[in-house]
Ligand SMILES: Nc1nc2c(c(=O)[nH]1)N[C@H]1C(S)=C(S)[C@@H](COP(=O)(O)O)O[C@H]1N2
């Protein structure tokens with residue numbers, strides 16, 4: 331178990347970002363309903379500015395080298411939950427499998443509910459950006475993004491796509507679902523980057 335709850339130290343002294351309140355609950359927040367999941371037909375694709383575009387079946391994805399991390403989680407609507415345990419594959423690990431090209435600068439995550447979210451590549455190349463299928467020792471609940479979601483403890487949680495099924499490496503930045511609707515592209519909770 332790796333404890334990365336100290337990631338706030340990169341951005342200041344306070345574990346709870348400004349304007350947030352801690353909750354012991356883990357609320358569910360989705361733009362629309364929970365999409366269906368069929369483990370037989372599910373496919374995860376890695377596309378764009380990579381040496382080799384890849385796709386993974388659910389069984390293949392679950393066989394990638396996994397780790398468990400303790401993280402905090404901050405929603406842009408004002409709640410934070412501490413000390414959640416997530417198991418999965420780190421972004422750098424997955425990026426290595428495809429071989430990211432030198433001209434990649436940005437990343438677009440896409441999801442089964444047609445959600446998208448984007449981040450600069452360097453903000454993704456961190457061990458605490460995880461593709462995760464397990465929350466607090468249990469299979470990730472479907473409402474929380476199961477079978478697979480992203481978590482981004484250094485960002486507001488809308489940067490973590492639930493039901494993620496693709497990642498595209500981009501040579502220019504593009505905006506995701508909430509970013510097109512006025513939310514921040516960088517979304518640093520300690521700088522209260524809620525809106526752009
Ligand atoms: N695919 C998808 N991912 C998503 C969302 C969504 O609507 N669809 N909502 C985002 C928002 S705004 C938040 S706060 C978190 C909420 O995650 P939770 O429901 O597990 O609390 O998921 C993020 N990822």
Ligand SMILES: [Mo]
Nearest residue numbers: 405406407488
């Ligand atoms: Mo959110």
